[in-house]
Amino acid sequence: MAELVVALDLSDAGEALRLADSLAGIVPWVKVGLELHSHAGPALLRPLKERGFKVFLDLKMFDIPNTVSHAVRTAGASADMLTIHTLGGERMCRAALEAAGQCDSPPLIFGVTVLTSFAPGELPGYAGDLRELAADLAVKGRAWGLDGVVCSGHEAAAVKARCGATFRCLTPGIRPAAAGDDDQRRVMTPAQAVQAGADYLVVGRPILRAPDPAAAARAIVEDMEHSAIRNPS
Numbered sequence: 001m002a003e004l005v006v007a008l009d010l011s012d013a014g015e016a017l018r019l020a021d022s023l024a025g026i027v028p029w030v031k032v033g034l035e036l037h038s039h040a041g042p043a044l045l046r047p048l049k050e051r052g053f054k055v056f057l058d059l060k061m062f063d064i065p066n067t068v069s070h071a072v073r074t075a076g077a078s079a080d081m082l083t084i085h086t087l088g089g090e091r092m093c094r095a096a097l098e099a100a101g102q103c104d105s106p107p108l109i110f111g112v113t114v115l116t117s118f119a120p121g122e123l124p125g126y127a128g129d130l131r132e133l134a135a136d137l138a139v140k141g142r143a144w145g146l147d148g149v150v151c152s153g154h155e156a157a158a159v160k161a162r163c164g165a166t167f168r169c170l171t172p173g174i175r176p177a178a179a180g181d182d183d184q185r186r187v188m189t190p191a192q193a194v195q196a197g198a199d200y201l202v203v204g205r206p207i208l209r210a211p212d213p214a215a216a217a218r219a220i221v222e223d224m225e226h227s228a229i230r231n232p233s
């Protein structure tokens with residue numbers, strides 16, 4: 001069954017913790033990304049874990065192997081999942097995996113394929129099919145030992161078809177039917193993403209901006225559950 005990850009894309013640690021408190025028992029995962037990490041730093045991860053959440057630290061690392069290795073070793077000490085870019089290549093990905101393996105509780109390492117904010121034709125230097133590119137990068141990432149990839153729901157089925165059902169897909173760009181796309185371009189509803197085979201759905205603004213974020217999160221979880229029941233794998 002797919003799991004919901006709420007992106008705590010906020011600029012204030014207190015506000016992030018209050019939101020997390022309202023989501024406890026509803027969602028298993030919270031995500032700390034560049035915005036919150038830049039404001040609050042790694043100190044925020046422990047209180048989130050103490051509240052019972054699994055923590056996804058989404059820093060999308062993309063650097064030389066040595067730098068990524070040291071960053072993963074440090075960041076992986078308090079996160080359950082980390083992201084690196086598959087375009088960092090084999091040596092960078094393998095360095096990240098080796099560093100993660102040295103953590104007391106090794107975090108899952110997911111490789112970003114093509115950001116969900118890219119529309120077809122927008123990726124600099126690439127005019128081809130984004131589904132094919134994401135699946136090609138996933139095949140490589142799997143061979144290098146990654147736990148899964150970050151891709152849009154539109155690529156999840158192709159990734160699963162080429163990498164196998166146990167290779168995991170984490171999909172942002174999730175928009176409930178009535179929500180606008182914002183800066184995202186390759187979007188799907190929660191139910192569509194579950195049907196496409198996504199294992200983790202990352203949702204930020206549709207929950208953060210809702211008048212009642214906990215109710216919005218609960219509605220998405222119910223949508224995911226109904227979709228899984230209607231389409232058992």
Ligand code: C5P
Pocket residue numbers: 007009033058112114115116117150151172173174182184202203204205206
């Ligand atoms: O607000 P929204 O639901 O669009 O937020 C999506 C979250 O997923 C953001 O925190 C963003 O950083 C993250 N993300 C993404 N696309 C990726 C990887 C991560 O949108 N490829």
